[in-house]
Amino acid sequence: MLNQKIQSVFSLFAAVIVLLLAGCAQVPPEKDDPRDPLQSMNRPIYDFNMDVLDAYVLRPAAVGYSKVTPQPVRNGLVNATNNLDAPIDATNSLLQGKVSNSGVSVARFLVNSTVGIFGIFDVASEIGLVEEPEDFGQTLGVWGAGDGPYLMFPAYGPSTARNISGDVMDAFVLPSISLGTPATIGKWVIKVLEARASLIPQEALLNESLDPYLFMKDIYLQRQLYELHDGNPPLPKVEKTEEETANDDFFENL
Template identity: 65%
Template sequence: MLRNSLFLIFIGMLAGCAQVPEEKIDQRDPLQSLNRPIYDFNMDVLDAYILRPVAVGYVAVTPVPIRQSIVNFTDNITAPTDMVNAGLQGKAGNAGISLARFLINSTVGVLGIFDVASTLGLELVNEDFGQTLGVWGVGDGAYLMLPAMGPSTARNVTGDVVDNVILPEIALTTPQTILVFVLKAVEARASLISQESLLNESLDPYTFVKDIYFQRQLYELHDGNPPLEKEPDDFDEDFLESL
């Protein structure tokens, strides 16, 4: 889903990258010769001159309760998508939770500004059509670094297209849709400020981001319990949960 892609792109834009020898190219990344320049553009232009400065200013002037309300609002907008995808994956329980969350937070929670549902034990469940395709047996496909959008795969690009068709955001005006996108992007980048050292200490940030992306996809596909996978020593479970 877009929120995960946004979060992960900003990890990848925090540091430069080194060239990888031909024999070490990841088979998951057959388009690496195209992906790396796009990664560099995202980092050298978007993050350096726009995203990070805006995020730093946003954190400085925005109280934590207001930031949380913004997160709650954007999460509530995507709740119907979570519900539909949970149903398509055969997760009736999660579909019911997403529906209940949307109804409660859209009314009692004042259009989702307050996450009343979580206080009632209905925790957020993230589901997207990329995961749905994975549950149906569709492979990842080629790894893609998208301009201004960040890490993805052929499967997840398809999933994002489907999600954007059924999202309630299509009922908003163009300025409102842009506003929602900007709010998600700024909050995602702001939440990464404390994690920047992870990228700065890596030998090849491009590869580091790619590995995290695939680990996160597996993590989500199996609802936090990926088979025969071990989380890397560089970061803990809390970091994975924050993506």
């Protein structure tokens, strides 16, 4: 049995490597993106994730989960997993200098863990303690770390060099310290299933896009920028033409 599992793992990695090699040098020049210098490797991984892992594992699991689990139970599971994230939100808020947000996350955890019965019911939101999600990737961004290259991981999906470090810290390191490994894995499974189930109604947008890979990348990077700036991302800088610059200089000298 152990040998079969080892062989399955090696077969999986071998398939990924074959896809990587096959996809290299297949990126059209017009699709070059400075945010995505590893696109020649990212694209085959994306294809493997969508055509193999998602099609045969993740999506069927999410569909089955949504069919057999009543919505009230799903809501309770989501509330409970969000409640377990509250200490992580509080820690990251504090590291980012958002002391009041950190206090709100601590209060939410205390209220929902007691009155909300281990977080199954989100009582805190009903009394005005609004959730303030923060992650370590955002913390690194606040500290001045750049995004780094866009990355696509087998079975994990899109990320960046900065965010993958934050995701590992938030998803495994901090929860393992406070919850233990079984609870951490259980929380992660629920989050993955819920996230995939929530995307089923939006599948048409992805499938109908001219380039699903670029569509997913743009959506992911825009969302990360939005979250990093707490919903107020800076407006992109627009380069002025020589005529506009000359006009500005003229009016400044009046």
